[in-house]
Amino acid sequence: DIQMTQSPSSLSASVGDRVTITCRASQSISIYLNWYQQKPGKAPKLLIYVASSLQSGVPSRFSGSGSGTDFTLTISSLQPEDFATYYCQQSYNSPRTFGPGTKVDIK
Amino acid sequence: EVQLVESGGGLVQPGGSLRLSCAVSGFTFSSYEMNWVRQAPGKGLEWISYISSSFNTIYYADSVKGRFTISRDNAKNSLYLQMNSLRAEDTAVYYCARDDFSRRVFDYWGQGTLVTVSS
Numbered sequence: 001d002i003q004m005t006q007s008p009s010s011l012s013a014s015v016g017d018r019v020t021i022t023c024r025a026s027q028s029i030s031i032y033l034n035w036y037q038q039k040p041g042k043a044p045k046l047l048i049y050v051a052s053s054l055q056s057g058v059p060s061r062f063s064g065s066g067s068g069t070d071f072t073l074t075i076s077s078l079q080p081e082d083f084a085t086y087y088c089q090q091s092y093n094s095p096r097t098f099g100p101g102t103k104v105d106i107k
Numbered sequence: 108e109v110q111l112v113e114s115g116g117g118l119v120q121p122g123g124s125l126r127l128s129c130a131v132s133g134f135t136f137s138s139y140e141m142n143w144v145r146q147a148p149g150k151g152l153e154w155i156s157y158i159s160s161s162f163n164t165i166y167y168a169d170s171v172k173g174r175f176t177i178s179r180d181n182a183k184n185s186l187y188l189q190m191n192s193l194r195a196e197d198t199a200v201y202y203c204a205r206d207d208f209s210r211r212v213f214d215y216w217g218q219g220t221l222v223t224v225s226s
Binding site: 032034036038042043044045046049050053055087089091094095096097098099100101 | 166
């Protein structure tokens with residue numbers, strides 16, 4: 001199975017900050033990397049797919065990049081509603097493993 | 108509007124069984140692959156099972172293989188997860204998720220149902 005890691009595991013940031021989260025795969029997954037946002041008590045929500053494509057309805061302050069084994073999710077200007085946990089997921093093969101998550105909270 | 112609604116969770120003793128259901132609406136269920144994903148309290152997301160639209164491909168995570176069975180009824184627009192030989196470590200919120208295979212994403216999720224395995 002492909003193992004996914006994320007860094008940092010948590011971060012504190014302020015509204016308006018630029019935030020970058022990194023995801024790394026244990027082997028090359030081409031561009032098959034998705035990002036999800038999860039708020040407490042809620043289901044995950046798809047943000048980004050195939051590394052850099054923005055899901056419909058997701059604000060343009062979210063962006064993704066990367067290929068191979070290294071990927072990033074960037075929030076260009078953090079908004080109050082963005083405080084949440086973010087998960088990467090590889091969709092290169094089954095099982096579609098998730099990263100351990102990065103919790104973004106208020107500084 | 109796409110909707111996925113899980114049900115069937117609850118408290119069960121170790122070694123017991125439970126059957127989860129996921130009722131869907133707002134899309135052509137028979138055209139989509141489906142998944143179950145779980146989340147233990149305070150932990151991350153764990154994919155546990157996949158079923159193809161035509162039933163002919165099924166996958167399980169090693170953690171549930173041999174104990175859980177995924178199935179679907181396209182006539183009833185429903186997905187199921189039969190869980191046997193439950194263990195304390197199976198305690199989690201269980202989500203069903205639609206698989207948009209063309210984009211390789213889980214694009215719609217249910218609200219989740221909590222399964223607690225405890226004596």
